[in-house]
Amino acid sequence: MPFNLPGILVPFHLLVHPRLVLPAIVVKGQTQHYKDIRQIDFPALYSAGYRGAVFDKDNCLTVPHEDRLVPELVDAWRECRETFGPDNVLIVSNTAGSHLDIGSIEAESVSHHLSAPVLRHSALKPSYACINAVRAYFASLPRPVRDDELVVVGDRLFTDVVMANRMARRPAPRTPAPSRSGRPASGSARTAR
Numbered sequence: 001m002p003f004n005l006p007g008i009l010v011p012f013h014l015l016v017h018p019r020l021v022l023p024a025i026v027v028k029g030q031t032q033h034y035k036d037i038r039q040i041d042f043p044a045l046y047s048a049g050y051r052g053a054v055f056d057k058d059n060c061l062t063v064p065h066e067d068r069l070v071p072e073l074v075d076a077w078r079e080c081r082e083t084f085g086p087d088n089v090l091i092v093s094n095t096a097g098s099h100l101d102i103g104s105i106e107a108e109s110v111s112h113h114l115s116a117p118v119l120r121h122s123a124l125k126p127s128y129a130c131i132n133a134v135r136a137y138f139a140s141l142p143r144p145v146r147d148d149e150l151v152v153v154g155d156r157l158f159t160d161v162v163m164a165n166r167m168a169r170r171p172a173p174r175t176p177a178p179s180r181s182g183r184p185a186s187g188s189a190r191t192a193r
């Protein structure tokens with residue numbers, strides 16, 4: 001596991017805001033094998049107004065250190081991408097696409113095997129720099145997605161859940177006026193695709 005200073009500092013933030021580690025939804029199942037994204041009703045989330053999803057990679061979509069989707073999740077993953085749209089489902093990992101992924105080799109491989117963009121970011125989850133990179137990505141879409149239209153799926157409280165709750169607690173500043181290209185005038189988002 002990489003050294004993650006933003007994650008190490010989370011307990012200090014919890015002293016002020018202990019609810020940061022509380023997930024909105026916990027996936028439950030009959031057996032250990034079914035506590036995964038197959039339990040998520042993506043069409044229902046879309047009907048409720050959600051328009052995009054952020055996914056952690058390890059232990060949510062793949063086995064750690066592997067780039068291929070867990071075979072049992074193929075149908076659920078396809079349904080998720082078809083529901084929100086292929087560009088509206090973003091993988092944000094503290095391995096693939098991070099500064100530890102030299103040359104973005106793992107990000108390219110994961111993006112290929114999972115048919116989804118992988119965020120390239122220099123700061124690890126749950127840092128605000130990483131949050132800004134996520135926001136920049138969704139703001140760059142033809143139909144921008146706001147924080148309150150995003151679902152964040154992850155297995156770690158101190159990274160995925162804290163990141164989601166920080167996004168909810170501290171809304172993004174007003175979206176800058178679009179440039180002539182239709183993209184925001186500031187902010188940057190790089191993905192492997």
Ligand SMILES: [Mg+2]
Nearest residue numbers: 056058059155
């Ligand atoms: Mg994980």
